[in-house]
Amino acid sequence: MSQFLDISGLNARIDADGQEKEILRGVDLVIPPGEVHAIMGPNGSGKSTLSYVLAGREDYEVTSGSVSFQGKDLLEMEPEERAAAGLFLAFQSPVELPGVNNANFLRTAVNAVRRARGQEELDAVNFLKTVRAAAKELGMSPDMLKRNVNVGFSGGEKKRNEVLQMTLLQPSFAILDETDSGLDVDALRIVAEGVKRLRSPQFSALVITHHQRLLEYIVPDRIHVMAKGRIIHSGGPELAQQIDREGYTKFLAEAA
Ligand SMILES: Nc1ncnc2c1ncn2[C@@H]1O[C@H](COP(=O)(O)OP(=O)(O)OP(=O)(O)O)[C@@H](O)[C@H]1O
Ligand SMILES: [Mg+2]
Structure with a gap:
């Protein structure tokens, strides 16, 4: 059977001011169904780029390699099709949408995915009930649902809002790109709880x-180290402590 997510020999580049810049250089990564994997790695190693390529951002050109998602060619799918197929991406820096009401935005996103899955759309009243309950569980004030999407939200509030989106969309595959600063312990817990709550054989x-x-x-099932545009080492959850103690030098030397 094909793996849930199978990335093989992925190369991608970006056109930076007229110059082609190779960023992903042969990424190999397999995520079986029901598993949570993590990627760590030095700044600038291509981690966010990988998430953009998986989400289908236009400015990246895939030059070789393949990505199969639930047996389909992910790279052939439009970004909307990827979302409808159950892919969810939380960006490193969530976008602010001035003039767009947060609750309306969430309902539009949820209903677009429900339509694509052949499920009934939620009406405004039912949706508000669901979203209020979910927001409460995440410790968000009801006021945040009335505000414009992410506008003036603090870093931690944006995080909560992303986890709220993820909870409501019930993706089969979520990519979370975390910032390296600005998340307090509570925000970390919220992200972790959000992922833990969704953990199931279908996620x-x-x-x-x-x-x-x-x-x-x-407690991810696997941790991968990314450097210079590829995965250079993989291990179990204990790898996080080792990296914390020793840094990446050893892995970089081994991969050189
Ligand atoms: N639009 C762009 N133009 C030029 N260079 C880019 C562009 N986008 C990404 N890069 C470069 O590609 C490399 C990989 O960037 P990426 O954001 O994927 O790294 P990262 O592993 O997510 O780093 P961090 O841990 O700091 O978030 C960096 O050197 C970055 O400067
Ligand atoms: Mg990044």
């Missing part, structure tokens, strides 16, 4: 992070 996730603490809460 897989890829968590990109610099936080050993976050991985202590989540």
Whole structure:
């Protein structure tokens, strides 16, 4: 049987001011169904780029390699099709949408995915009930649902809002790209709890992070080290502590 997510020999580049820049250089990564994997690695190693390529951002050109998602060619799918197929991406820096009401935005996103899955759309009243309950569980004030999407939200509030989106969309595969700063212990817990609550045989996730603490809460099935555009080492959850103690030097030397 084909793996849930199978990335093989993935090369991708970006056109940076007229110059082609190779960023992903042969990424190999397999995530079986029901597993949560993490990627750690030095700044600039291509972690966020990998998440953008998986989400289908236009400015990246895949030059070789393949990505199969639930047996389909992910790279052939439009970004909307990827979302409808159950892919969810939480960006490193969530976008602010001035003039767009947060609750309306969430309902539009949820209903678009429900339509694509052949499920009935939620009406405004039912949706508000669901979203209020979910927001409460995440410790968000009801006021945040009335505000414009992410506008003026603090770093931790944006995180909660992303986890709220993820909870409501019920993706089959989530990619979470975490910032290396600005997340307090509570925000880390919220992200970790959000992932833990979704854990099931029907849910897989890829968590990109610099936080050993976050991985202590989540306890991923596998941790991968990315450097210079590829995965150079993989191990069990204990790898996080080793990286925290020793850094990446050893892995970089081995891969050189
Ligand atoms: N639009 C762009 N133009 C030029 N270079 C880019 C562009 N996007 C990414 N890069 C470069 O690609 C490399 C990989 O960036 P990426 O954001 O994927 O790294 P990362 O592993 O997520 O780093 P961090 O841990 O700091 O978040 C970096 O050297 C970055 O400067
Ligand atoms: Mg990044």
